Amino acid sequence: MADQKYETPLLDQLESGEWPSFVKEIKMAAETNQMANSLLGLLEQSYEERKGHWKHGGIVGVMGYGGGVIGRYTDLPEKYPDISHFHTMRVNQPAGWFYTAEALKQICDVWDRYGSGLTNMHGSTGDIILLGTRTENLEPAFNELTKLGFDLGGSGSAVRTPSCCCGMARCEWACYDTMALTYYITMRYQDELHRPAFPYKMKFKMSGCPNDCVASIARADISIIGTWRDEIQINQEEVRNYANNGVDIYKEIVLNCPGKCIEWNGNELKIDDSSCRHCMHCINVMPKALAPGKDRGATILVGSKAPIIEGALLSSVLVPFIKIEEPFDDLEIWELIDNMFDLWCEEGKNRERIGEFIQRVGLGNFIEAVGLPPMPEMIAHPRENPYIFYESFFEEEEE
Amino acid sequence: MAEKVSVSEVADAMYKMIKDTMGIKKWKATDLQKASIELFGADRCDKQICKDAIKELINSGRAVYTYFGGSYIEIPHDEGAKNI
Structure with missing residues (x-):
């Protein structure tokens, strides 16, 4: 040939x-x-x-x-x-x-x-x-x-083809049906997918749990990551089996817990769920003994990107927890996403990802403009600069 | 309340904007939207009308989407780098 x-x-x-x-x-x-x-x-x-x-x-x-x-x-x-x-x-x-x-x-x-x-x-x-x-x-x-039933995906300054992990199809840790939501988002944003109307690309990625197998926290402008808000499920018998089979629970789990919220007395594992960071480490090490809680949903984050024009960004939390259940039409996040699109289209510079836009205008100004109240979960740790005050602080003082 | 401008009227105005500035300015969808709302007034023209007007322009073939670092809307033309 x-x-x-x-x-x-x-x-x-x-x-x-x-x-x-x-x-x-x-x-x-x-x-x-x-x-x-x-x-x-x-x-x-x-x-x-x-x-x-x-x-x-x-x-x-x-x-x-x-x-x-x-x-x-x-x-x-x-x-x-x-x-x-x-x-x-x-x-x-x-x-x-x-x-x-x-x-x-x-x-x-x-x-x-x-x-x-x-x-x-x-x-x-x-x-x-x-x-x-x-x-x-x-x-x-x-x-x-x-x-054959296929369609073209997104490219250019448009919604890119939404993608997700295999979710409930293969994974017991999926906290919501990533595949169903991805299909829904693909259909909901058909116009934005095929007709570029944004300052730059806009990626949705759906992960079923905080293991984040599609790396949405690092690569998606809007990350929807499964999580839970009750207690990690513990099977103490299986925990003991892991210990008996050679897992050093203190060294491999207790010491590696970023929230320092796990105790192990050699017989029983205790987790202070109020301090849990939902990192999945303990669950990954002992999958037969631990599982995400039963009250499951997702965290909505915004703003990550890989380095292209500017450096890499990780996502920031916008909505700490939301139940993701059908019918998806009823979810409260669509209005928020539309507001974000409107603001970004209105004020974003050409080739400026939404994460870069948020950095430029400030997360505080961004959430105010899209109609979200500030929440403690949006920041990594308490403020360190004592010279920044909330306006309401002064108002209360004046009263 | 002012009567809304028609989609075709906005599409024609957008086409003229693109044609008159060809080679000088590249239009993004949001630029066309902002310019159209300014031209017709926010009481007569809104985002949805602009969106429909762009769709009409593209579906009729009078304008095409292009990609030069970002996505733009242009009058169909031969690009310099095109190989026959």
């Missing part, structure tokens, strides 16, 4: 380690796909020259959508005509990344017909990433994908 074989000594080195190699996969695809073959040549040249040969962004897309297609062209179209266009299609993944084998086969068949055959399962936002196609193939590929 390949018209021209490229020598790839530098790329070959990437196949030599013990880890799976993307080079091996590209070489396999290159046996039947000319785009993949040309990609090997271009990539080797980039490695030799230590220079990228791609330009990304631009105008390409499918009719009516502002996201889901990331335009990419090479600056060496004469040398590599097969990949002069190498656009990416971002496809909305199913919540929790559950597929049937048949669905995966169908996606791959579409991409063999219209693209390079190369995929990235999955991209950092969670989407199915279909790598490399030409402009004229975008609409036909999109049409086939939609016939």
Whole structure:
């Protein structure tokens, strides 16, 4: 199939380690796909020259959508005509990344017909990433994908494809149904997902418990992380079994508890739940003995991001606890989220993530503008600066 | 209470804004929204009308979304980096 074989000594080195190699996969695809073959040549040249040969962004897309297609062209179209266009299609993944084998086969068949055959399962936002196609193939590929029940995901200054952990489908610690909420949010914000209208990207990530398997506290503009507000469930018999089987409960659990709220007398484990930080450490170490409480819901946080234009941010607590139960239409958070969107659209700078916006205007001003009262859970520890006072303090004094 | 401006009227006004400033200014959806509300007045034009107007512009093909670091709304044109 390949018209021209490229020598790839530098790329070959990437196949030599013990880890799976993307080079091996590209070489396999290159046996039947000319785009993949040309990609090997271009990539080797980039490695030799230590220079990228791609330009990304631009105008390409499918009719009516502002996201889901990331335009990419090479600056060496004469040398590599097969990949002069190498656009990416971002496809909305199913919540929790559950597929049937048949669905995966169908996606791959579409991409063999219209693209390079190369995929990235999955991209950092969670989407199915279909790598490399030409402009004229975008609409036909999109049409086939939609016939199969798939839709494009988000890109650009829009709501990005919401993603979540596998939640209740596989995990006993899930404090709410992450997959159901993710599907709901995907449908609720279809307009914001396909028609970029924000200063910059907006990511929702749903984690079922504080283990935060989708790292929403570090990567999502709006993180919805499962938690509980009653007591950790303890099975004392199982605790003793762990101890008898070699777990040093004092060393591995008591001393590692960030809230210093666990006691172990060699026979019974006691937890002062009022000081529990909900870090999940003790539950992770003794999963048969401990479990999250029964009164479960989620914490809503805002503002994290990976470093792009500015540095990384972690999320801040907005709503310490909310029950996440169907019907999701009735949840009180939608009005809050709409208020945040309005404020950010109104006052945010171009390419300013909502977390950066909050840093610029101050969390106090932000929560006041979106209509949230300040709560102790929003701060990590009591204020240290004695020269800042609350306005109400003065008002009371004057009275 | 003032009569609301029609979606098509706002779409036409947005189209003119984009066309008149082509090559000089890139418009984000929120910029078009703010400019339209200022043009027609907050009593006649609101965010939803602007949203619908942008949808009309895009669905009719008179404008397209582009991505140059952020997402913009532009008149369809050939970009410089495009390979034939």
